[in-house]
Amino acid sequence: xxxxxxxxxxxxxxxxxxxxxxxxxxxxxxxxxxxxxxxxxxxxxxxxxxxxxxxxxxxxxxxxxxxxxxxxxxxxxxxxxxxxxxxxxxxxxxxxxxxxxxxxxxxxxxxxxxxxxxxxxxxxxxxxxxxxxxxxxxxxxxxxxxxxxxxxxxxxxxxxxxxxxxxxxxxxxxxxxxxxxxxxxxxxxxxxxxxxxxxxxxxxxxxxxxxxxxxxxxxxxxxxxxxxxxxxxxxxxxxxxxxxxxxxxxxxxxxxxxxxxxxxxxxxxxxxxxxxxxxxxxxxxxxxxxxxxxxxxxxxxxxxxxxxxxxxxxxxxxx
Amino acid sequence: xxxxxxxxxxxxxxxxxxxxxxxxxxxxxxxxxxxxxxxxxxxxxxxxxxxxxxxxxxxxxxxxxxxxxxxxxxxxxxxxxxxxxxxxxxxxxxxxxxxxxxxxxxxxxxxxxxxxxxxxxxxxxxxxxxxxxxxxxxxxxxxxxxxxxxxxxxxxxxxxxxxxxxxxxxxxxxxxxxxxxxxxxxxxxxxxxxxxxxxxxxxxxxxxxxxxxxxxxxxxxxxxxxxxxxxxxxxxxxxxxxxxxxxxxxxxxxxxxxxxxxxxxxxxxxxxxxxxxxxxxxxxxxxxxxxxxxxxxxxxxxxxxxxxxxxxxxxxxxxxxxxxxxxxxxxxxxxxxxxxxxxxxxxxxxxxxxxxxxxxxxxxxxxxxxxxxxxxxxxxxxxxxxxxxxxxxxxxxxxxxxxxxxxxxxxxxxxxxxxxxxxxxxxxxxxxxxxxxx
Numbered sequence: 001x002x003x004x005x006x007x008x009x010x011x012x013x014x015x016x017x018x019x020x021x022x023x024x025x026x027x028x029x030x031x032x033x034x035x036x037x038x039x040x041x042x043x044x045x046x047x048x049x050x051x052x053x054x055x056x057x058x059x060x061x062x063x064x065x066x067x068x069x070x071x072x073x074x075x076x077x078x079x080x081x082x083x084x085x086x087x088x089x090x091x092x093x094x095x096x097x098x099x100x101x102x103x104x105x106x107x108x109x110x111x112x113x114x115x116x117x118x119x120x121x122x123x124x125x126x127x128x129x130x131x132x133x134x135x136x137x138x139x140x141x142x143x144x145x146x147x148x149x150x151x152x153x154x155x156x157x158x159x160x161x162x163x164x165x166x167x168x169x170x171x172x173x174x175x176x177x178x179x180x181x182x183x184x185x186x187x188x189x190x191x192x193x194x195x196x197x198x199x200x201x202x203x204x205x206x207x208x209x210x211x212x213x214x215x216x217x218x219x220x221x222x223x224x225x226x227x228x229x230x231x232x233x234x235x236x237x238x239x240x241x242x243x244x245x246x247x248x249x250x251x252x253x254x255x256x257x258x259x260x261x262x263x264x265x266x267x268x269x270x271x272x273x274x275x276x277x278x279x280x281x282x283x284x285x286x287x288x289x290x291x292x293x294x295x296x297x298x299x300x301x302x303x304x305x306x307x308x309x310x311x312x313x314x315x316x317x318x319x
Numbered sequence: 320x321x322x323x324x325x326x327x328x329x330x331x332x333x334x335x336x337x338x339x340x341x342x343x344x345x346x347x348x349x350x351x352x353x354x355x356x357x358x359x360x361x362x363x364x365x366x367x368x369x370x371x372x373x374x375x376x377x378x379x380x381x382x383x384x385x386x387x388x389x390x391x392x393x394x395x396x397x398x399x400x401x402x403x404x405x406x407x408x409x410x411x412x413x414x415x416x417x418x419x420x421x422x423x424x425x426x427x428x429x430x431x432x433x434x435x436x437x438x439x440x441x442x443x444x445x446x447x448x449x450x451x452x453x454x455x456x457x458x459x460x461x462x463x464x465x466x467x468x469x470x471x472x473x474x475x476x477x478x479x480x481x482x483x484x485x486x487x488x489x490x491x492x493x494x495x496x497x498x499x500x501x502x503x504x505x506x507x508x509x510x511x512x513x514x515x516x517x518x519x520x521x522x523x524x525x526x527x528x529x530x531x532x533x534x535x536x537x538x539x540x541x542x543x544x545x546x547x548x549x550x551x552x553x554x555x556x557x558x559x560x561x562x563x564x565x566x567x568x569x570x571x572x573x574x575x576x577x578x579x580x581x582x583x584x585x586x587x588x589x590x591x592x593x594x595x596x597x598x599x600x601x602x603x604x605x606x607x608x609x610x611x612x613x614x615x616x617x618x619x620x621x622x623x624x625x626x627x628x629x630x631x632x633x634x635x636x637x638x639x640x641x642x643x644x645x646x647x648x649x650x651x652x653x654x655x656x657x658x659x660x661x662x663x664x665x666x667x668x669x670x671x672x673x674x675x676x677x678x679x680x681x682x683x684x685x686x687x688x689x690x691x692x693x694x695x696x697x698x699x700x701x702x703x704x705x706x707x708x709x710x711x712x713x714x715x716x717x718x719x720x721x722x723x724x725x726x727x728x729x730x731x732x733x734x735x736x737x738x739x740x741x742x743x744x745x746x747x748x749x750x751x752x753x754x755x756x757x
Contacts, residue, residue, distance in 0.1 A: 090634050108636065110637070110639060111519050111521050111590070111636070111637065111638065112519065112521075112589065112590030112636055112637050112638075115589060115590065116590065130520075132520030132521075132522075133519055134520075168520060171518070171520060194517030194520075195512040195514070195516070195523065195525070196512070196514035196517055197517070199514035
């Protein structure tokens with residue numbers, strides 16, 4: 001089960017892999033709700049969070065996940081590293097590898113960069129986002145959130161709305177949700193859809209009301225501010241008018257439909273504050289909670305392939 | 320010297336068959352067709368194919384400015400090993416060829432170091448910036464065989480129009496070679512738009528970026544009357560535009576690269592940067608259309624678009640990788656894929672590799688005729704091998720064909736009747752495009 005040395009893409013996961021990760025994550029949800037949140041499965045292991053692109057929440061989530069499992073966690077951001085001084089990605093990888101980390105969490109602004117880096121190191125690598133390619137832990141945490149709310153992760157109708165073109169979250173979610181045999185719909189203007197979208201196993205809608213009709217899950221995506229005015233959509237207000245999720249559009253979805261967003265949200269752009277804060281429908285804060293649990297599960301699963309005794313066993317042996 | 324027991328391939332007459340050549344003073348002195356007994360002292364060609372040496376338009380050499388990537392010596396040796404007897408070098412050196420003095424430098428360096436013939440193209444615009452016309456007349460007088468901005472597109476239609484008008488007024492060379500890709504659509508793109516690039520999330524440009532530029536260039540060539548050669552046509556849409564221009568009798572010719580003939584976008588696989596090219600690799604339908612156009616003659620010239628890069632330029636994420644691939648030593652086997660696929664016979668293919676570029680540039684090669692230069696390539700079109708990139712003679716090893724099974728090997732290359740490469744000979748034993756297949 002979960003026979004992967006690294007987690008680079010959701011598209012590489014089987015149904016069994018996904019179930020294994022989510023089942024384990026459930027256990028960590030329970031752990032995280034206890035007063036004593038400290039686990040020990042990663043004790044003695046070193047985790048480096050290497051972020052070439054600024055991130056607050058994903059980095060915090062991975063940091064917390066590692067620490068709760070007992071790993072030594074170090075954060076490295078590109079702003080303070082030698083990459084800015086002309087060191088290549090591969091040199092950075094080789095240098096870090098020499099420090100013998102066990103788990104490397106990497107985010108990079110270019111598609112394929114994390115896969116390239118993973119070829120140059122001995123440790124487990126987790127893709128925390130590579131360009132517009134993939135962000136697999138986001139898809140897993142979304143899947144966990146959906147499974148807990150809906151009681152299942154298949155035969156659901158899921159509408160993913162907004163900037164699909166630039167979104168690694170969308171690509172990972174499409175791959176995972178398709179693998180779990182759901183109906184995936186994409187709702188976006190043509191300028192924000194990848195080319196040849198017809199070749200993907202999805203239904204595409206330009207009209208949001210139509211795209212949301214009967215949906216069990218409404219997944220909103222963030223629209224980057226530099227893409228809002230004139231480049232990809234005419235204006236913020238036009239985008240909000242046509243593709244912003246408000247109560248009226250949400251009324252087309254199933255009565256018990258849940259609303260998701262990977263954050264950070266642009267309130268009043270892709271999502272109305274009323275909808276985002278609606279405790280009945282919005283699961284956005286729950287996604288953040290599931291994020292920590294899912295990342296703990298992924299770190300745990302990958303660490304099982306690290307040779308040597310587990311942290312807990314080694315500690316007992318020392319005692 | 321007599322080259323006997325050869326299978327002569329003459330692209331000029333379209334003839335192919337057994338025969339012998341006599342070479343005197345660097346020129347072909349006699350062509351004898353048919354099974355003729357080899358006179359004593361003749362060189363036995365072993366029944367292998369003997370064709371005019373290839374003329375490769377658009378080779379990048381790192382001199383001046385980037386000798387660590389490729390020198391005239393290494394490019395010349397790689398060319399000889401690939402059966403290429405004349406290389407036409409790009410002007411995007413450092414400094415670039417927008418000054419007649421650089422042409423003089425290239426001529427002297429090439430003469431001293433390269434075992435093959437070298438001609439240089441001059442810049443079309445100053446600094447290759449696409450803003451102001453280069454000194455085309457001075458460059459022409461200093462020996463430039465064509466004007467081009469190399470792999471850069473002249474985005475500004477007004478500048479391009481004036482360059483063509485001016486170049487068209489020069490008696491020689493009066494030929495502009497252009498990398499036709501619509502600049503704004505291609506800006507930042509590293510793949511062709513489609514399902515594959517979409518899945519990988521790679522910034523991509525639609526295939527019509529080429530068609531738009533080709534249509535524009537053809538219209539400007541029609542307006543100005545200047546001879547125009549499109550360096551690399553690789554899409555069905557652009558080919559249709561080219562066919563219309565041909566039907567209208569315009570002086571527009573086209574080339575393509577061996578990579579766009581024999582590879583498609585899926586070869587990129589997991590972001591393999593040796594497959595990052597400009598234009599980017601296309602979908603299979605476009606590749607097939609390009610191969611068919613080479614067979615039909617709509618595409619006149621097949622070139623290697625040899626573009627050497629050091630390892631560091633390719634050991635980066637795909638989006639950040641340098642564009643281009645070396646190709647001198649894989650020109651023949653990659654082009655022969657068309658022959659082995661039954662698309663083109665050998666005289667047709669040889670015409671794309673030697674006769675057409677010679678005609679385009681007004682060079683004497685490309686024909687097995689009395690008086691033609693004895694620039695010749697002896698090759699076995701059916702010899703299989705596995706390419707080992709580290710066995711390439713080029714200083715840079717960035718070939719997308721590494722570890723590929725290929726068919727067709729150059730056995731011996733002559734420039735002006737002198738052997739410049741012989742497989743198994745002093746040069747050939749040190750490498751030359753790979754180990755023999757088991």
